[in-house]
Amino acid sequence: MTLVQNFPAFSILLTIICAVITSVLKRKSASVLTTLVIFVNLVMNFMVMIYTIRTGESYVYMMGHFPAPWGNEIRAGIFETVTMTVLLFVILFSYLGGYRWSAARIEPSKYNLYCVMVELSMLALLALIYTNDLFTAYVFIEISTLAAAGLVMAKQNGRSLVAGVRYMIMNLVGSSLFLLGVVILYTITGHLLMVPIHDAVAQLAETQEYRIPLDVTVALISVGLGMKSALYPFEKWVPGAYSNTTPTSSAMLSSIVSKGYIFLLIKIYIRVIGLPVIDMLGITDVMFVFGAAGMIMGSVNAIRAKTTRMMIAYSSVAQIGYIFFAIGLGTADGLMVALWHLIAHAATKSMLFISCAELNDASGNTHMRTALKGAFYRSPLAAAVFSLGAVNLVGLPLLSVFVTKFMMGQAAVALGGRHMVITLICLAVSTLLNLGYFMNTTVSFFVRDEASYTVHTPARLTKFSLIGFIALNLILGLCAAPIYEILLTGLSRFA
Amino acid sequence: MLSKLVGNYEETAAIILFCIGFSTLLFNRNLIKKIIGMDIMDSSIYLFLASQGYITGRKAPIIVDGVESMEAYINPIPAGLVLTGIVVSVSVSALMMALxxxxxxxxxxLELDRIVALAGKEEV
Structure with a gap:
C-alpha cells in the first residue's frame, strides 16, 4: 500500500484531532487551524484523486487492519475522490468567503466552537463519502446533524434558535428512519459492510425471500435521507435554517451537509441494494414524483420569497428536486446526472450565498430583494459572481448546470415513455421558473436608480473566495466533458 | 398474522414504540414531549436490535469457564451497535434539552407554535 492510499483515513483522523484542539483555542488561532485543516485535507484528497484517476482502480482500506465484522472499512475510488475534492474546495471558499460576517456576528468567546462545527461538518462529509459500513454512516449522519444544528444557531438570536429546533426535529426523524432501515437490513442480511450486504440482497431478491422487509428497508432509508437533504415536501426547515444564520453556515448547509446525505443515498442504491433490485422494488418512481414536485414547488416558493437569501434557500429545494428527479429515473445514467448535479449545485449555491452576503452589505445591510437595484455599481465583483451563479442555475450553455439538464434530458429520452415526457415538461417548466426569479433579481443589479454610487470593496478573504468560486464554476462548466467522462469511469467501477 | 406478531413480540413491541415516539416527535407541540418522543423512538430501535442479537439458551459473550465455542454465546455485534447508538442518542438529547x-x-x-410566533415578530 502506498502512502497516498492512507490519505482518506489520515484526513478523517486529522480532522477529529484538530476539532478537539480547536475547541480550546482562541478565536484567531481557531480560525487559522480550521483553514489549515481544510487546506491539508484538500491537498491530501487531491493527491488521492490523482492516484485513483491514474490507476483507474478503487481500493478498500481496513481501519487498524481489523477485518469485518470487527473492523471498519473505508473505500476510495474515482467517484468518491472527485466529489470530495470539489466539495473541499467549496468548504475552503465558503469558510474564507464568509469569515468577515462570521467573525462579526458570532460572540468572540464562542468563535472557536463555531470553527469546531465547521470541522465536524467536514469530518462527517469525509466519513459519509468514504465509509464502506452502514452503521458508521449512521453515526456520522448524527455527527453531521449536530454540527449542522450548531451552524444554524451560530448567530444565537431568537430566529436562529427556532430554525435550529425545527432543523433538529426534521433531521432527527430522518436519522431514526435511516437507522431503522439499516437495522432491518442487518436483520435480513446479517452484515453491515456494503459489499456483503449487496451479495446477500441480490440473493434475497432472486429467491424473493424477505421481500416485504426489503421493501420497507429501502423505503425507510430513502425517505430518511430524503428528509435530511430537504427533499420536497420535507423542506419546511430550509428557509429558516438557510436564511437566519451566517453566510458561511448557509453555504455549508446547502452545499456540504445535504450533499453528504445524497451521496450516501446514491452509494446505497448502487453499492448496497444494487440497481436491478432498486428497479424491481419501484422506489425510484416515488423519488421521481417527489423530485418533480420539488423542482416546481421550490422555484414557485423562490419567486414568492421577499429576501434574496430566502430566494436562494428555496432555489436549493428546487435543485435538490433535480437531484432526486435524476435518481428517480432509476438508471445508471440518471444516477450519474444526480452526482454531477450534486457537484455542480454545491459549487454554485455556496457561491450565491457568499456573493449575496457581499451584495446585501453593499446595499445598506438589507436582505430585501428590492434593495439590490443598482447593486452592480455598488459591488461589481459580487454582482458579477451572483450573476454567474444565476445564469448557471438557469442552464446557460458552457456552464455546469446546462450539462445536468442536457444529460438528464438524454437519460430520459433513452428511457422513453412517460418518463421522457414528464422529464422534458418538468425541465422546461423548471427552467422557465428559474429564469423568472433569477433573471428578475440579476437584471435589477444593472438598473441605475441613483445618480452616483459608492463602490464597496470586499474584504481580502471574500475577494479571494469569490474569485475562487468563479474559477471552480468555470472549470466545472468549461471542462465538463472530461470531468464527466472521469466520473463515468468511476461509476462503472463503483458497484 | 397474529401468531407471527405474538411469536416475535419483541419486534412487535419495538415497532409499536417506534410509532408512538415518531408521532410524538412530529405532532406534539411541547418541546419536552418531543424530546421524550425522540428518546422512545431511538430506544425502540435499540430494543429491536438487541432482540436480534439474543439467541435463546446462550450466554453473554464473555469467556469465563474457558468455553471458546461460538455456539455457546449470543451475537455480540448488535449489543455493540446499541451501545454506540445510545451514545449518539444521549448527545442528541442533551443538545435538544439545552436548546x-x-x-x-x-x-x-415550551410550546413550539408559540415560540415560532414570538420569534417571527422579532427583527431579522
Whole structure:
C-alpha cells in the first residue's frame, strides 16, 4: 500500500484531532487551524484523486487492519475522490468567503466552537463519502446533524434558535428512519459492510425471500435521507435554517451537509441494494414524483420569497428536486446526472450565498430583494459572481448546470415513455421558473436608480473566495466533458 | 398474522414504540414531549436490535469457564451497535434539552407554535 492510499483515513483522523484542539483555542488561532485543516485535507484528497484517476482502480482500506465484522472499512475510488475534492474546495471558499460576517456576528468567546462545527461538518462529509459500513454512516449522519444544528444557531438570536429546533426535529426523524432501515437490513442480511450486504440482497431478491422487509428497508432509508437533504415536501426547515444564520453556515448547509446525505443515498442504491433490485422494488418512481414536485414547488416558493437569501434557500429545494428527479429515473445514467448535479449545485449555491452576503452589505445591510437595484455599481465583483451563479442555475450553455439538464434530458429520452415526457415538461417548466426569479433579481443589479454610487470593496478573504468560486464554476462548466467522462469511469467501477 | 406478531413480540413491541415516539416527535407541540418522543423512538430501535442479537439458551459473550465455542454465546455485534447508538442518542438529547432551556429563558414557554410566533415578530 502506498502512502497516498492512507490519505482518506489520515484526513478523517486529522480532522477529529484538530476539532478537539480547536475547541480550546482562541478565536484567531481557531480560525487559522480550521483553514489549515481544510487546506491539508484538500491537498491530501487531491493527491488521492490523482492516484485513483491514474490507476483507474478503487481500493478498500481496513481501519487498524481489523477485518469485518470487527473492523471498519473505508473505500476510495474515482467517484468518491472527485466529489470530495470539489466539495473541499467549496468548504475552503465558503469558510474564507464568509469569515468577515462570521467573525462579526458570532460572540468572540464562542468563535472557536463555531470553527469546531465547521470541522465536524467536514469530518462527517469525509466519513459519509468514504465509509464502506452502514452503521458508521449512521453515526456520522448524527455527527453531521449536530454540527449542522450548531451552524444554524451560530448567530444565537431568537430566529436562529427556532430554525435550529425545527432543523433538529426534521433531521432527527430522518436519522431514526435511516437507522431503522439499516437495522432491518442487518436483520435480513446479517452484515453491515456494503459489499456483503449487496451479495446477500441480490440473493434475497432472486429467491424473493424477505421481500416485504426489503421493501420497507429501502423505503425507510430513502425517505430518511430524503428528509435530511430537504427533499420536497420535507423542506419546511430550509428557509429558516438557510436564511437566519451566517453566510458561511448557509453555504455549508446547502452545499456540504445535504450533499453528504445524497451521496450516501446514491452509494446505497448502487453499492448496497444494487440497481436491478432498486428497479424491481419501484422506489425510484416515488423519488421521481417527489423530485418533480420539488423542482416546481421550490422555484414557485423562490419567486414568492421577499429576501434574496430566502430566494436562494428555496432555489436549493428546487435543485435538490433535480437531484432526486435524476435518481428517480432509476438508471445508471440518471444516477450519474444526480452526482454531477450534486457537484455542480454545491459549487454554485455556496457561491450565491457568499456573493449575496457581499451584495446585501453593499446595499445598506438589507436582505430585501428590492434593495439590490443598482447593486452592480455598488459591488461589481459580487454582482458579477451572483450573476454567474444565476445564469448557471438557469442552464446557460458552457456552464455546469446546462450539462445536468442536457444529460438528464438524454437519460430520459433513452428511457422513453412517460418518463421522457414528464422529464422534458418538468425541465422546461423548471427552467422557465428559474429564469423568472433569477433573471428578475440579476437584471435589477444593472438598473441605475441613483445618480452616483459608492463602490464597496470586499474584504481580502471574500475577494479571494469569490474569485475562487468563479474559477471552480468555470472549470466545472468549461471542462465538463472530461470531468464527466472521469466520473463515468468511476461509476462503472463503483458497484 | 397474529401468531407471527405474538411469536416475535419483541419486534412487535419495538415497532409499536417506534410509532408512538415518531408521532410524538412530529405532532406534539411541547418541546419536552418531543424530546421524550425522540428518546422512545431511538430506544425502540435499540430494543429491536438487541432482540436480534439474543439467541435463546446462550450466554453473554464473555469467556469465563474457558468455553471458546461460538455456539455457546449470543451475537455480540448488535449489543455493540446499541451501545454506540445510545451514545449518539444521549448527545442528541442533551443538545435538544439545552436548546429547549435557551428557548424557555427567551420566550417563557415550551410550546413550539408559540415560540415560532414570538420569534417571527422579532427583527431579522
Amino acid at each position: 429547549s432551556i435557551r428557548l424557555y429563558h427567551r420566550y417563557h414557554t
